[in-house]
Amino acid sequence: MRTRWLVLTLLLAPMCEAAEGGSFTSLIPFDLSDYGFILNEIFNETNACNEQIKIYFDGLDKGQDWAWRMLDATAKPQTGLATGNVLHIGNYDECLVVDHVHNASLRISGKYCTAPFDQSVSASQIDDMLGRDMSRIRTSFGFCVPRACDSADLNKVFANLESLVMSPYHLHFYDELCANGDDQKLTTLDIFAVSVFGFICLLAVLSTIYELLVCKDRKTPNLLASFSLYANAKRLFSTETSKESLGCLGGIKAISLAWIILGHRALYTLYVPLVNMADILVVFRSIFTAVVLTGGLAVDTFFLISGLLVIYVFLNARSRDPNVSWLAFYVHRILRLTPALAATILLYSTLLDDLGSGPYWFLVYYFFQKKCEDNWWSTLMYVQNYVHPTEMCVGQSWYLAVDTQLFFASPVLLVAITKWPKTTVGSILLTVCASSAYTFEVSYERSIGPAFFGMTDEMFELIYTPTHTRVAPWLIGTILGYIIYHCKGKRIKLRKVVVWFSWCLLAATFAAVVYVHQYLADDETGELVFEAALFNSTIRVLWSLALSLLILLCVTGYGGILNDILSCSYFKVLARLTYSMYLVQIIVIIYYVGRTRVPAYGAIVTMVHQFWGDYCLTLLVSVPWSLLFESPFMQIGKIVLRRS
Incomplete structure (x- = not known):
């Protein structure tokens, strides 16, 4: 009888855990001692699943080891419910090793299922249930059930149980959220x-x-x-550089990439079970986390550098040979980016789901592999930021789409700036203003929050990934590249007071950027609509202008010790790896996330510790990725273009 009480308690726990008020027994409108009545009500159909569950219950009554292992592997209510510990995992691996030979014709093996529960009676479609923020599986239980049971069987069993106890909460089983270990x-x-x-x-x-x-x-x-x-x-791994290179860019690129990885680690921290999920949202409003959230601007740093180099490299090449080959211009770009991206797409769309397992490994398939199975072509064509942007294959590749679209349109700008520099610069500034005005209008009219925290599909599609809303840093970079080209090699004399004022202005700007991020992150009401719209429309412009000043100071000889650090030879190597690291970073992070077996404790020190593991592993993976899919094709491009 003690075993029966235990089994019923565990079956009812998901419903009773979230019920408001009342004792456990007061929520149950029947006599628990009538065990046979309860079983008949729950298992009112004759099928393989129900028969095996009855054998499982009988095994528990008899104290059989295999049955107790299944019970032990099933999740139980945990402590810390008030702090958000509501993802009850159980023991995934213990469940999958259960293998009981009942008789010559019947074998019972364990199957692990993650079952979300909420107040909706009908189950959502699996694609709808797994939203971008994973909100619908924020409360779930892990069940170890016989392998003969599919989601339809389990939903009927628990629907009967929920009806019997008149539960306001309902468990939902999906075949896609179950694993049998095969x-x-x-x-x-x-x-x-x-x-x-x-x-x-x-x-x-x-x-x-x-x-x-x-x-x-x-x-x-x-x-x-x-x-x-x-x-x-x-x-x-060579540290040699040409006289035309801008040394500080290597350090800026390397640090910016590390910043991006840190931001992604913070984001995916919310995808794993945490014993203090409620507290982590408070942690995400600390000053340190504001620095992490500011890392979203690191992408704009790459846009700025990209625009800078397009102009700077073009003008240097044109000074050596006025006859520019536009075919070579495009072919070099395609061979520079596409092979490594294509290899990443191939991995995402085929083998990614085979790399690991775990109670939340289904996230790897639905958030990454399935999107590539459906939309690989748009990413390969660099139009993914406009075609199915919320279902993007290789999610971080939206940056490549924006940058490549701007690169392909850049010859118009390159020709114009050499013939009509003043008019072209004026047109660039007008375009920057127009882009910012559009972003403000969309953000304000649709009450879109700041584009760094609580990313929604609407925010992602309308202001975060479109080229026309992200063009400002790239255009500012083109003006910077034009200025640097004409200043390079010349001695620019600045008064000490001007230099000191510039550095103080930079420090104040960077501090203000962090403060604004924290200020907007503290807005729990969503009432700062105007402030959020102003932030979305101006923050990238201000960041680009501040970073442009920093680069100018370094290039003109006023960078001091910071320029020495940024121009360090080690950063040159890391800068060459930034593209491959950018492609493979998410694979490293989600491998850890998908294999999570137990709830973790969310804290800043934990996040930093995980970041360094992510960064080092990403660096290790990026080396062979670069050697196999990036460097060879760059060499082929150089050889073919030289011969042609």
């Missing part, structure tokens, strides 16, 4: 992906052998040695 069979696309990755690796090995044995002493590029790991690694 090894997944490789699909045709999986085999294709393995073949592609294997071929590239084999090509790299053969190319390395060829380069070392045949053309090691050759100084001219060789097409057959383009995939050589030895030659590409030498180029990757």
Whole structure:
């Protein structure tokens, strides 16, 4: 009888845990001692699932080890409910090793299911249930059930139980949120992906052998040695720079990429079970977290640098050879970005789901792999920020779409700025103002909050990813590149008071940016509509102007010790890896998230600790990614374009 009480308590726990007031027994409108009546009411159909659950209950009564393991693996109400500890996991791995031979014709194995529960009677569609903020599985229980049970069986069983106790809360089972521990069979696309990755690796090995044995002493590029790991690694880890390079950009790029990874780590902290989920929202309004949230501007730093380099490199190349090959201009860009991006898309859409397992591994499939199965083509064409932006394949690739679209349109600007510089600069400033005005209007009319906290689909689609709302930093970068080109090599004399004022202005601007982020993050009412619209429309412009001043000070010789740090040779290597790191960072983070087995304690020190693990692993993964999918194709592009 004690076992029966325990089983019923655990079955009723999800419903009674969230009920308001009253004792446990007062919520149950029948006599718990009538165990047979209860079982007949719950399991009122004859099917394999119900029969195996009855055998499971009988095994518990008899004290059989396999049945107790299933019960032990099922989640129980945890302490800390008031602090947000409402994702009850249980023991995923213990459940999947359950394997009981009942008789010659019946075998009962464990299956783990994550069951969200809420007040909605009917279950949502799985695609609707898994929203961007994962809000609908913020309360869930992990159940270890017989493998014969599918979601339809379990929903009927628990619907009967909920009806019996008149529960205001309802559990929802989905086959997609269940795992039985079987090894997944490789699909045709999986085999294709393995073949592609294997071929590239084999090509790299053969190319390395060829380069070392045949053309090691050759100084001219060789097409057959383009995939050589030895030659590409030498180029990757080289600290040599040309006289035209802007040393401080290496450090700025490396630090900005680290900042982006830290921001993504903070974001995905909300995707894992936390014993203090309610408290973490308070932590997210601290001054440190404001610095983390400011990391969203690191993307604008890359836009600024991209616009700067488009103009700066073009003007330098044109000074050496006035005959510009626009074909080479585009081909170099495509070979620079597309192979590594295509490899990432291939991994996302095929093998990603096979890399791990866990009670929340389904997030990996629905948030990442499924989106690439459906929308891989838009990402490969660099239009994903306008075509299905909320279902984007490789979510962070929206930046590549914006940057590539601007790059492809840049020849108009490049020609114009060489012929009519003043008119072109004026047009650029007008475009920046128009973009900011549009962002303000959309933000204000739709009451969209600040674009860094609580990202919604509307915010993501209307102001966060479109090229026309993110163009300002890139355009400011083009003006900066034009100025630097004409100032490079010249001695610019500035008074000490001007230099000191510039540095004080920079410090004040960066501090103000952090403060504004914290101020808006503290707005729990959503009443700061005007302030949020003003923030969304001006913050990226102000950040770009401040960063432009910093770069100008470094380039003109007034950067001091900061310029020395940013121009450090180590940053040059890290800067070369920023593209590959940007592509693979999310894979590293979600691998950890999807394999989560127990609730963690959310704290700043925990977040920082996890960030350094993410950063180091991302760095390790990005090296072979760059050597296999980035450097070789850049070499091929150089060779082909040189010959043509």
